[in-house]
Amino acid sequence: RVSIDIRAAASCLRERYGVSSITIWGTCYGGGRALEAASGYLPDGKIHDVDGRVGPPLVDPLAAIAWYPTRYDATTLFGPKHKGSVRDANGNTRKVAVMSVFAGNDILPGATPDDAAELKSLLEKDNRVNDHMVKVFPGAGHGFAHIGLSARQTGGADTFGQFVDGEFGGAGQISLDGGEADVACLLSTAWMETYSRVFLPTTGPAVSKDDNENEWQTLEMKDVGDKNRRNVREEIEDAVENFVEEPLGGRRIDQTDESQKEELAKILISMQDENDSSPYTIEPDDDLNTIYAKLKASDENFQIF
Numbered sequence: 468r469v470s471i472d473i474r475a476a477a478s479c480l481r482e483r484y485g486v487s488s489i490t491i492w493g494t495c496y497g498g499g500r501a502l503e504a505a506s507g508y509l510p511d512g513k514i515h516d517v518d519g520r521v522g523p524p525l526v527d528p529l530a531a532i533a534w535y536p537t538r539y540d541a542t543t544l545f546g547p548k549h550k551g552s553v554r555d556a557n558g559n560t561r562k563v564a565v566m567s568v569f570a571g572n573d574i575l576p577g578a579t580p581d582d583a584a585e586l587k588s589l590l591e592k593d594n595r596v597n598d599h600m601v602k603v604f605p606g607a608g609h610g611f612a613h614i615g616l617s618a619r620q621t622g623g624a625d626t627f628g629q630f631v632d633g634e635f636g637g638a639g640q641i642s643l644d645g646g647e648a649d650v651a652c653l654l655s656t657a658w659m660e661t662y663s664r665v666f667l668p669t670t671g672p673a674v675s676k677d678d679n680e681n682e683w684q685t686l687e688m689k690d691v692g693d694k695n696r697r698n699v700r701e702e703i704e705d706a707v708e709n710f711v712e713e714p715l716g717g718r719r720i721d722q723t724d725e726s727q728k729e730e731l732a733k734i735l736i737s738m739q740d741e742n743d744s745s746p747y748t749i750e751p752d753d754d755l756n757t758i759y760a761k762l763k764a765s766d767e768n769f770q771i772f
Contacts, residue, residue: 469500470510474523477504487666490530490659494613498536498567499577502586505531505563506544506595507552527555530662532655533567535578535609545596546589553595564598564662564673565590568651570607571687578609584686591675598673600658602688604647612651650688728755735759738769 473491480486493501503510504526516522543550545565555561569583576582580603587601604611661669674680682689735758736749743749747761762769 468517470503471516471522473500473504474526477526477528478523488663489526489528490532490663491526491528492532492534492655492659493536494534495536495575495578495610496538498533499539501531501533502536502539502541502544502565502567503551504528505565506549507555507561508544508550509552512550524556525552527557527561528563529665530564530566530659532658533565534612534651534655535570535573535575536567537575537577539577541577541582541586541589544589545586545593547592549589549593551595561595562597563595564658565596566600566655566658567602568612568655569601569603570609570611571603571605572607573609575609580686587686598662599675600654600683601686602651602654603686604651604688607647612648614648647688731755732758735762738762739765 477489477491480489491501491504493499505528507525507527509525514522514524542548545551552561567583567586569578569580571580573579583601583603587599590596590599590601671677674683732755735755739749739762743765745765747765749758749761753761
């Protein structure tokens, strides 16, 4: 029934709302279903609805993202012996970009680091997969990404803490080792944005085949370490504590004050080259409006206010 509901949702987006590209994103059990949709796999090989009638067509996503997926058979979905669909609903060769996030300490079947390695190997051998990225976050547990993101929303931080979290993430501390949830989310949304665009498609080589992107082709998520950690809260508090107000430079001229018009005229006249011989040369008897008009006419970018 889950497969039918997912396909029905995709069909509704296309038929009722005119959606031209679909990305599927799932976590845990939903991650396994996202991988099934990416492969074009039908449970029991049947496309029929629960009442026996022909059910919704395949999802045919342009991109699929699975966070620590479970309850799926990788060899059935991908690789040389897959049992998914070779073509999409329009009869074209199936092409999909698959990204998956795993936790280094996960022990659930389908979501372990060994499962991640197997999935990556199968994706590399599947001609239907035009790009793939599989990352294992060392030291993380099952559910780390979505649990980390949801916890931040209900953490009860003060106003300043909410500002720091909202603007910088990671409870005011930015680093890949301190904000795994942020990193997983950023990578996933970037993947979705990259491969779901139809009218302005992304150009360039696939991440999995780009010689300049070797660090993203490895299984283990890179550890930037504490050397790149920033404590944004401390930076802001230090800047506030050591703030020194600088005196304003220059002099204020009020163009509506009649007593200051003569001084303002002198300032404007000084802005023109003394050797200027153009038709816009300022004359001694020009009033303030004429002076400004001549300066503006001689330089369209001229402005003082």
